[in-house]
Amino acid sequence: MILKPRLEDARNIGYYLGKVIIGLGLTMCIPVLIGLVCRESNPVYDFVIAAEAALILGLTLKTVCQSDKELTWMQGMIVVSLSWIAAMVLGAIPFYLSGHWRSYLDACFDAMSGFATTGLVLVGDLDHLSYTHNFWRHLTMFIGGQGIVVVALSFFIKGASGAFKMYVGEAREERILPNVVHTSRFIWLVSLVYLVIGTGALAFIARAGGMRLGRALFHGACVFMAAFDTGGFCPQSQSILYYHSFAFEIATIVIMILGALNFKLHYHIWTGNRKEIFRNIETATFFITVLSTFLVTSVSLAQTGIYKGAVVLFRKGFYQLISGHTGTGFQTIHPEQFAREWNNLAVVGVLCGMALGGAVCSTTGAIKMLRLGILSKAMVQDIKRIILPERAIVVKKFHHIRDTFLQDSHVRPALLITLAYLFLYGAGALIGMFFGYPFLNALFESTSAAANVGLSCGITSAAMPALLKVTYIIQMWAGRLEFMSVFTLIGFLVAAIKGK
């Protein structure tokens, strides 16, 4: 028997959802400031309208659903999944008002792509978009990369009860510090420290390349936010190709890899446990999978002979691979080149990298390295069990901050989430094929959306069917939240209809 949700559940969910939406409304004040500095009056109005809408909705929910009850696990998960939908709908308002997006659905697509740190774009005439809107595109990635709820926890929900339940719902099961609010703040500390260093480095390279100082700083900040949060938006339509700079590409590779590392790992390395980076199962797995997938891609690219010389192969082959593997989505080739110039095996190499992703508790999407490492160890353990005498006890350990004995309780969730991702990749590919796209292209684009990557082989455009846009939005949302909070929301809705 399914129990019908109580009114109290809805009130609690509404109350916390209201708080998160207020937080989102306040963050919209940042582009307002940018607009005032850049003297862009129309974009400022767009953001004032959007911020007002968010604040009115948030305050209404908070007032109507006033509650002092602690969140349950179910409620926390639902708050998270609804927060992301609310962020998409409200974050799309300034996009739509700018006139650069053909429809509100297109604006929602880009808003979800930003918050979920995917990087697929439907914007038209990006090169003439205002500074204010362009900054908001990248800020959505910075907010979404840390986690919308993490933002709210860090700055707007002081000492919230049940905070950990929302934190977990946002696909961040690892608590770095005992207090979840302190954990959220540490995540921000790492990001802000790297923001200063990364923006400075990128702006310096851009300035050296001839860009004006103000513009170089703007591009540096935007590209950093998209790179560190493994998002993939770029201020110009040509992505990283626009800069024509090897130094800029190297800097973005470094930032992308740093963004793909676990925040818990950052904490331990920054507090003196530096050997951890060489011992951790995630960094070791990442090193191996990056090189293996790159080997597949580079050997097949070398076969075709389109990139002659080591530097070109690195700039074209490795750049797309690492961009896909870290879940960023920056490109130094045009999307159509994947489909027309690259051979299938090279594309499959990048596709595998995209499907695997970076570390857990980072800003990347996809299956992630900890799960892959655990599943590999479990497979070795099972093979040993078969080979060794029946009475032999096979024990396997893995190192993630500390040595842990491998148990079924580690393997089961890793396997379930991996299967869910594979299903999501496949389902999106089937829908793509339904609309007439070739299998490999459909699978590439679907994996890119579900793994929150953003590399495109040319399918994603404002002209693609609306159903495919909705499919990719759902994939980006479910992939970013790692399913559990989405499943909980579906269960809640079923219970509301069928429950007794």
Add this chain to the structure above:
Amino acid sequence: MKLRVFSKPVLGIATELAYTIALMAAAFLVCLILSLKI
């Protein structure tokens, strides 16, 4: 005392950068070997 407080994060950042450089160097080595064969 203050220097010691800051030295850990600075060395931490340096360690993380060393990891990224090692990964890029390994990938470039692959490119170099493949380009020599072409």
